Amino acid sequence: MIEIEHVSKWFGDFQALKDCSLNVEQGEVVVVCGPSGSGKSTLIKCVNALEPVDEGRIVVNGIEVTTRRTNLPKVRAKIGMVFQHFELFPHKTVIENVTLGQIKVLNRSAEEAREKGEQLLERVGLADQAEKYPAALSGGQKQRVAIARALAMDPVAMLFDEPTSALDPEMISEVLDVMVQLAQEGMTMIVVTHEMGFASKVAQRVVFMDQGEIVEVQETDRFFKRPETDRAQYFLSRILHE
Numbered sequence: 001m002i003e004i005e006h007v008s009k010w011f012g013d014f015q016a017l018k019d020c021s022l023n024v025e026q027g028e029v030v031v032v033c034g035p036s037g038s039g040k041s042t043l044i045k046c047v048n049a050l051e052p053v054d055e056g057r058i059v060v061n062g063i064e065v066t067t068r069r070t071n072l073p074k075v076r077a078k079i080g081m082v083f084q085h086f087e088l089f090p091h092k093t094v095i096e097n098v099t100l101g102q103i104k105v106l107n108r109s110a111e112e113a114r115e116k117g118e119q120l121l122e123r124v125g126l127a128d129q130a131e132k133y134p135a136a137l138s139g140g141q142k143q144r145v146a147i148a149r150a151l152a153m154d155p156v157a158m159l160f161d162e163p164t165s166a167l168d169p170e171m172i173s174e175v176l177d178v179m180v181q182l183a184q185e186g187m188t189m190i191v192v193t194h195e196m197g198f199a200s201k202v203a204q205r206v207v208f209m210d211q212g213e214i215v216e217v218q219e220t221d222r223f224f225k226r227p228e229t230d231r232a233q234y235f236l237s238r239i240l241h242e
């Protein structure tokens with residue numbers, strides 16, 4: 001479903017991704033972890049075509065996202081992305097945030113978009129916040145709006161870039177709960193996170209990145225019991241004892 005084939009990417013002279021390959025199956029949840037600067041965000045931005053790749057290709061649900069295309073917003077909309085800092089439209093209400101893309105990119109009518117938006121806000125527990133502006137919401141609520149907004153586009157897969165790392169500790173579980181539910185419903189997901197509790201509960205596989213390389217791809221249980229590489233072992237021992 002998500003095929004990443006020999007992807008390399010440079011920022012100027014700096015190689016941020018080095019020959020990265022990974023296949024994510026339909027309905028699979030893969031957690032990507034690794035030290036700061038290892039290329040995790042860059043990798044998933046490439047999957048959503050937010051960053052162009054220099055070598056290799058990425059195919060999502062049969063569509064190559066790494067070719068230059070004119071209908072990029074439509075392709076991108078089908079691959080939902082949730083960012084660390086929410087990236088909501090600050091001057092739009094919650095319901096407008098959730099309907100805008102549906103109207104502009106998917107050409108849905110305002111009524112259809114609103115109905116879908118309301119259903120999704122209900123699903124993430126925010127039905128009563130529809131008319132508020134993002135500034136009036138907590139971080140956990142903002143992130144749930146961001147998830148609802150991505151889901152409103154009927155994505156074939158969802159990408160999460162450290163979705164809980166900007167949240168106060170007490171809000172982390174309200175966002176993770178929504179993600180767990182999505183996973184249980186069979187959504188294909190790539191999740192960049194250091195939430196190893198989430199990884200061990202939900203992910204089928206864990207990808208460990210370091211210095212732009214995919215160093216290790218392991219079944220989750222195995223990764224936590226016995227990572228194959230010293231680099232992954234060292235990383236795990238550090239974050240599990242933080």
Ligand SMILES: Nc1ncnc2c1ncn2[C@@H]1O[C@H](COP(=O)(O)OP(=O)(O)OP(=O)(O)O)[C@@H](O)[C@H]1O
Binds near residue numbers: 034039
């Ligand atoms: N737009 C950019 N221009 C130049 N360098 C960049 C750009 N984006 C990322 N980088 C560099 O590429 C490397 C990988 O960055 P990336 O954000 O993918 O890492 P990460 O593993 O997600 O890190 P973190 O956990 O800190 O978010 C870093 O060294 C970063 O400084």
